[in-house]
Amino acid sequence: MGGSTNPLSLFLLCFTTFLTLFEVSISTDTLTSSQSLRTNQTLLSPNAIFELGFFSYTNSTWYLGIWYKTIHDRDRTVVWVANRDIPLQTSLGFLKINDQGNLVIINQSQKPIWSSNQTTTTPSNLILQLFDSGNLVLKEPNENDPKKILWQSFDYxxxxxxxxxxxxxxxxxxxxxxxxxxxxxxxxxxxxxxxxxxxxxxxxxxxxxxxxxxxxxxxxxxxxxxxxxxxxxxxxxxxxxxxxxxxxxxxxxxxxxxxxxxxxxxxxxxxxxxxxxxxxxxxxxxxxxxxxxDQCDNYKECGAYGVCDTNASPVCQCIKGFRPRNPQAWNLRDGSDGCVRNTELKCGSDGFLRMQNVKLPETTLVFVNRSMGIVECGELCKKNCSCSGYANVEIVNGGSGCVMWVGELLDVRKYPSGGQDLYVRLAASDVDDIGIEGGSHKTSDTIKAVGIIVGVAAFILLALAIFILWKKRKLQCILKWKTDKRGFSERSQDLLMNEGVFSSNREQTGESNMDDLELPLFDFNTITMATNNFSDENKLGQGGFGIVYKGRLMEGQNIAVKRLSKNSGQGIDEFKNEVKLIVKLQHRNLVRLLGCSIQMDEKMLVYEYMENRSLDAILFDKTKRSSLDWQRRFNIICGIARGLLYLHQDSRFRIIHRDLKASNILLDKEMNPKISDFGMARIFGTDQTEANTMRVVGTYGYMSPEYAMDGIFSVKSDVFSFGVLVLEIISGKKNRGFYSANKELNLLGHAWKLWKEENALELIDPSIDNSYSESEVLRCIQVGLLCVQERAEDRPTMASVVLMLSSDTASMSQPKNPGFCLGRNPMETDSSSSKQEESCTVNQVTVTMLDAR
Structure with a gap:
């Protein structure tokens, strides 16, 4: 005889199966010991910030997790998973508090697969609560003391x-x-x-x-x-x-x-x-x-006693007083073997090199005393022959605490700013050769007293010497073109004349009153001291002309020093142009030339120092570009426009820059733009509109079609470069090397295509938040496209550009086809050959450039 089925049991089974198909949120943040949480149920924190429940990506494995409830991102943001390595294999499991007071996940076979496993004495009535912090807590009811929590997800x-x-x-x-x-x-x-x-x-x-x-x-x-x-x-x-x-x-x-x-x-x-x-x-x-x-974040990138610096090339440098352990590997830019000392230590006479703005070496095996000061720390390190270096534990309030290294210094990194001081033990002879940047601190009270007396005396003598030097400079440092009280010294003027920096025939330059020109001539030793003897630590950049260093004059003014390469013809030309041009120019959006220095074959230009360096260093860096919000970008665009207008129209001479690009726009501490690098610039006569050259100079991607193809340049050449800059600043993309998905268009072509499709706002950099004016952005894009039009006569003047940028009501014509690369040669492939060809069509002329990979 067959058995019969109870209708009520059948209904309950069907109803339970039906419920498992839908997620049910429990309207509370709490699960009691008499309840269970099934795979279709969730707990919500009090303000519905977090949610606890089961989730699955495959419907075959299930996990208990916590995710943001209030954030509706495309993929659920899970912040905690209980059974991450032991998933449920079906959706029939559940969560509960068992009789032992543990939180457990039960599978379809009614067996626990995960447990909280706390071992504290457990009462019978526990609750599980989800807080708005995202913390899941197992505790007694009404118990709010954090120290009496039995278990919490924040611990795991x-x-x-x-x-x-x-x-x-x-x-x-x-x-x-x-x-x-x-x-x-x-x-x-x-x-x-x-x-x-x-x-x-x-x-x-x-x-x-x-x-x-x-x-x-x-x-x-x-x-x-x-x-x-x-x-x-x-x-x-x-x-x-x-x-x-x-x-x-x-x-x-x-x-x-x-x-x-x-x-x-x-x-x-x-x-x-x-x-x-x-x-x-x-x-x-x-x-x-x-x-x-970056490379310097890699652990022990430069080995023992190596220093990693992303602003150096190669990035690995030895600490001063050390040399590469494996020169062959070092020359191949593998610094992992580190460095060794130039001179063996002699414990009693050793000194210390002060390294500034560094990431301290690995500190897992160090001596730490938080009550010591840096002086006592240095004395203790000097007495311990095994001590290789020391530093403060904390840098706040002038520094405190002592940390000492015994053995090799590992994983040191140099920063432009923001690190801390490290004192490295060196042989006394190496310290003398380098020059003491910092040193060990005297141990004897007598020596301290003598040191103070000597220091005071030295300070008085130094102050007296500075005063005398200042008085002397006040009378002689400001050098002028006449050899009397307003002129250069005869030797300095002869040096400039011999280099062809200034023409003795004023008619050749169109200058009518050079007697009014003033240019400070800096002493070579002054520049040497300001740049710490042109140390690598002060190096800001390098180009074909030479190297630029950061310096600090004795009176405290920061400067940038361009030291021209002795063997660079381009460097000498740049020197001539910079002195001839910038010294005459005074505008808030042009970098200011403070003076120059000439001694034998050394030629240097001294500029004001720009704290934020160049625009390209921020604009094209994914980690920094977000600091350029729309208002800052718009101010930079307007500032560059005003600077160009001054060059083209308002300065004593009409000047064509010829190399306007993002790297030649410097930013001061307030992010105000200043046009720099006038080595390629040309002076135009008042009635001159264009010129022709056999030597095309500049940077691909910024050169106008007529200049790149025919060598014809004018104010409209700078206008084209400005238009490229505007589109780069808006998009955060470089013109050269930028292609859309179909690999047919560079930045100008991409912007032109979006403009024609009335989707120009898609050009804006995603890192810019939504606090921008759409009309302002569209106006800038339109100005940029007007400036990069193919025909020079169609482009606006900088006077019109400044007007269009500054006024919502200024009339603006519709842009025409820009002069830009149409894309890659259809026959080109992505082969891994040693060279890659890129064909560009401009003004119906095709030029093929070879770029070595």
């Missing part, structure tokens, strides 16, 4: 550090908290190869690991930030960073001051540590900071 991070989470160690419990990437794909939350862990030994710092290999380190905490993260500037209005260490725990954490801001730190599946911030206006996670971001 996965790949994400949320505000309030701690990354580090609790020495009392032995619990370590670190983050580990997801697996190879973004749809597999299982533990990946990359992890970010704090090493509590010595002076604690955090390392990024690839399995068992260190690939990046943060540097130790210096009281303001990690030594290896100079850009880590705490913003009291948004994010506050904290590092804490004592005998009980050591950890790093951060908090959000602005409650409307969402920010998280995570490590992704390709080994990139990222600080991500949610941009509400664009509905995307913005990568605010990341590491490793």
């Amino acid at each position: 991070p996965t790949d994400t550090l949320l505000p309030g989470m701690k990354l580090g160690w609790n020495f009392d419990t032995g619990i370590e908290k670190h983050i580990t990437s997801w697996s190879a794909t973004n749809e597999d939350p299982s533990s990946g190869d990359f992890s970010f862990k704090l090493d509590p030994r010595g002076l604690p710092e955090i390392f990024l690991w690839n399995k068992n290999q260190r690939i990046y380190r943060s540097g130790p905490w210096n009281g303001e930030r990690f030594s290896g993260v100079p850009e880590m500037q705490p913003n009291t209005d948004s994010i506050k960073f904290t590092f804490f260490v004592d005998q009980h725990e050591a950890y790093y954490t951060f908090s959000i001051v602005n409650v409307s801001l969402f920010s998280r730190l995570s490590v992704n599946s390709i080994g990139e540590l990222q600080r991500l911030t949610w941009i509400q206006s664009t509905q995307v996670w913005n990568k605010f900071w990341y590491a490793p971001k």
Whole structure:
């Protein structure tokens, strides 16, 4: 006899199956010990910021996780996963609090596959609560003391550090908290190869690991930030960073001051540590900071006693007083073997080299005393023959604490600014050869007293010498063209004349009153002292003309010194042009020439120093371009336009720059643009409109068609270059090498195509937020396209450009076809040959350029 089926049981079975097809949000943030959370249910934090539930990317494996509920990004942003390495194999599992007071996930076979495994004594009535911080907490009801929490998800991070989470160690419990990437794909939350862990030994710092290999380190905490993260500037209005260490725990954490801001730190599946911030206006996670971001972020890139500097070439340099251990590998730009001392140490007579703005060496095996000052630290290091260097633990309030290294100094990095001081032990002879940048501190009170007396006496003598020198300079330093009280010295004037810098025939230059011209002539030794003997640390850049150094005059003024190459004909030509032209020009949007220096075959130009260097260094850098919001970009465009108008119309001479490009636009500390580099410039007569040259100079991508093809240049040549600059500033893309998806158009062609399709706003750089005026952007794009028109006579003058940029009501014509590269040769392939050809069509003339790869 067959059995019968109970109708009620059948109904309940069908109803349960029906419910599993739909997600049900429990209207509370709490799960009690008598409840369970199934795969179709979720918990919501009190203000619905976070959600807890099961999720699946494949419908075959299920995970319990926490994600943002209020953020509606395309892919659910999961910030914590409980069973990341042991997924449910079906959707029939559930979460509950078991009789032992543990949080457990039960599978379809009614067996636990994951447990919180806390071992504390557990009462019978526990609750699981999800907070708005994203923390999932197991505790007694109505218990709000954080110290009495039985278990919390914040103690077990996965790949994400949320505000309030701690990354580090609790020495009392032995619990370590670190983050580990997801697996190879973004749809597999299982533990990946990359992890970010704090090493509590010595002076604690955090390392990024690839399995068992260190690939990046943060540097130790210096009281303001990690030594290896100079850009880590705490913003009291948004994010506050904290590092804490004592005998009980050591950890790093951060908090959000602005409650409307969402920010998280995570490590992704390709080994990139990222600080991500949610941009509400664009509905995307913005990568605010990341590491490793360059070659010098690679752990031990330059080996022992090597210094990595991204502004140097090659990036690896030996600390002064050291030489490459493996010269052959070093010359091949492999600095991993590091450096060795030039001279063996003699403990009692050794000195110390002060290195500034560096990331401190690895600090896991160091001596630390937080109560010592830097003087006592130096004395102790000098007495210990094994001590290789020392530094302050913290840099705030003038510096405090002592950290000493015994053995090799590893993973040192140089920064332009923002690092800290490191004192490196050197043999006394090496310190003497280098010149003491800093030194060990005297140990004897008598020696200190003598040192103070000698110092005071030296200061008085130095002040007296400076006063005498100042009085002498006041009478003689300002050199003029006459050989009497307003002229150059005869020797200086002869040197300039012999070099052809100035013509003795005033009619040749069109100058009627050069007697009024003033130009300070700097002493060579003054420039040498200002640039620290032209040290590599002061090097700002290098070109065909020579090298530019940063300097600081004795009176405290920062300068930029262009030291012309002795063997460069281009350098001499540039010197002649710069002195002839810039000294006559005074405009807020032109870089100012402060003077020059001539001694034998040394020729140098001295400029005002620009704190933010060149426009291209920010505009085309993915990590920096976001600092250029629309208002700053618009101000830069208008400033360049005003500077060009002055050159073309308002200066004493009509000057054609001929090499206007992003790298020749310098930015001061307020981001005001200044046109620089007049080595290629030409003076036009008042009635002259164009000229012809057999020597075409300039930069591909900025040259006008008529100049590139026929050597004809005029004010309209600069207008074309300005138009290219405008489109680059708006888009954040370089003209040369920019192609759209079909690889047919460069930046000008791409902008022209968008304009014709009435989609010009698509050109704007995505890093610019939405706080821009659409009409202002469209006006700038239209001005840019008018300036790059193929025919010179169609382009506006700079006077018209300035008017169009400054007025909403100024009439503007529709742009015509620009002069631009039409794209690659249809026959071209992407072969891996040694050279690549690129064919460009301009004015119906084709030029083929070969660029070596």
